[in-house]
Amino acid sequence: MTKLFENYKRADIEFVKAEGNYLFDSQGKQYLDFSSGIGVTNLGFHPQVKAALEKQVVEIWHTPNLYQNSLQEEVASRLIGDGNYRAFFCNSGAEANEAAIKLARKATGKQEIITFQNSFHGRTFGSMSATGQDKIKTGFGEGVPHFSYADYNDLDSVKDLVTTDTAAVMLELVQGESGVLPADSDFVTDLADFCQAQGILLIVDEVQTGMGRTGKLYSFQHYGITPDIFTLAKGLANGVPVGAMLGLEKWAYAFDYGSHGSTFGGNKLAMAASSAVLDVMLADGFLAEAGQKGDYLQAQLQQALENKSTVTQIRGLGMMIGIETNENLADIVEAARGAGLIVLTAGKNVIRLLPPLTLTKDEIDQGVTILAQVFN
Ligand SMILES: Cc1ncc(COP(=O)(O)O)c(C=O)c1O
DSSP states (O other): OOSSOOOSOOOSOOEEEEEBTEEEETTOOEEEESSHHHHTOTTOBOHHHHHHHHHHHHHOSOOOTTSOOHHHHHHHHHHHTTSOEEEEEESSHHHHHHHHHHHHHHHHTOOEEEEEBTOOOOSSHHHHHHOBOHHHHTTSOSOOSSEEEEOTTOHHHHHHHOOTTEEEEEEOSEETTTTOEEOOHHHHHHHHHHHHHHTOEEEEEOTTTTTTTTSSSSGGGGTTOOOSEEEEOGGGGTTSOOEEEEEEGGGGGGSOTTSOOOSSTTOHHHHHHHHHHHHHHTSTTHHHHHHHHHHHHHHHHHHHHTTOTTEEEEEEETTEEEEEESSOHHHHHHHHHHTTEEOEEETTTEEEEOOOTTOOHHHHHHHHHHHHHHTO
16 A cells, blocks of 8 residues: 555556656656656756766755855856846745745735636645636635636736736746647737736746747747746756746845745755756757757647547647647557657646657657557
8 A cells, every 4th residue: 555645646657767858667668758757857868967967966965045056146147148037946836936926925015916717836825826727726725815817818807807906917828737728929918018007017937838848948938028027947957856936136125135935945956957957958059949849749740630530639839739639638648658658638638748858850750650549
């Protein structure tokens, strides 16, 4: 009998080894990974990340945030680039979103945050309360107050919820967990303009869409907007737990000494991994190529699955792709796994692909061939 809480449904296999974009189970079977550990190992099991971790472990792997951390400074500068942000490091997506919610409330002195139906922002009380899905909150009693939920891609429904106490609007630009639903371009730019005009902060949750997943470092770069705050986690350290909240310099006064913190946040090991991730991702042409691979994968899937009556839509942005289907999702995941391909689900009727950005064209073709067989 397990000694673990049974809050996860675990498949009956264990991965014990990984190399590049492949996983190996305890029986020695090889799998091509189209999941990146739920959008985490965005570079696969990359030798540069491994080397950086090995080097850091030998030197020092943790120091508290009571001391200088030049790795945090270096990672923050590269995450920020030409932007005018400051960074706060933590350990997970939920924790990054908690920091975003706290910064928005403190910076504005207001309390209400508008998020969206079917959104997903995490499992802690604040991030769960921000999440627009009842099934995530059921049984846990009263959540954090002052969240309301607009309809995605509908600016009027946001306007209807605005009050004099509205601090921020928070959203994913591709809703990941609920079914890989990209936001409409006009909606996003109109929302950003509206927020700016009203003095409402715009928070973009880039936990799943960030770190190259959509073919740009951040998905908001597709929309030409500048969020007041954005959050990162998953791909940021390619598998070492880390999260980050980045807020515009003008809001930095609100996170003054003693206002917020995290024991492990941005420790040396996580930052060494993040630094290596950025070395790879910010190299000339890497992200553009990742975007092209995403387009190629989507096109190949369209072609391979166009005649399948059970596939209703293929959509996504970059290497974040959803195959909407009326097949039983668990059956598809299992059949793909049987054929040596790891895929994810999202929402009620979507097979979700979050492959490593390092996939080769051959690996993309292999995965598509398996999916075409599975959907037969
Ligand atoms: C958009 C988004 N935000 C937040 C989270 C929560 O991240 P974590 O599980 O690291 O707390 C997730 C996780 O799937 C996510 O997809």
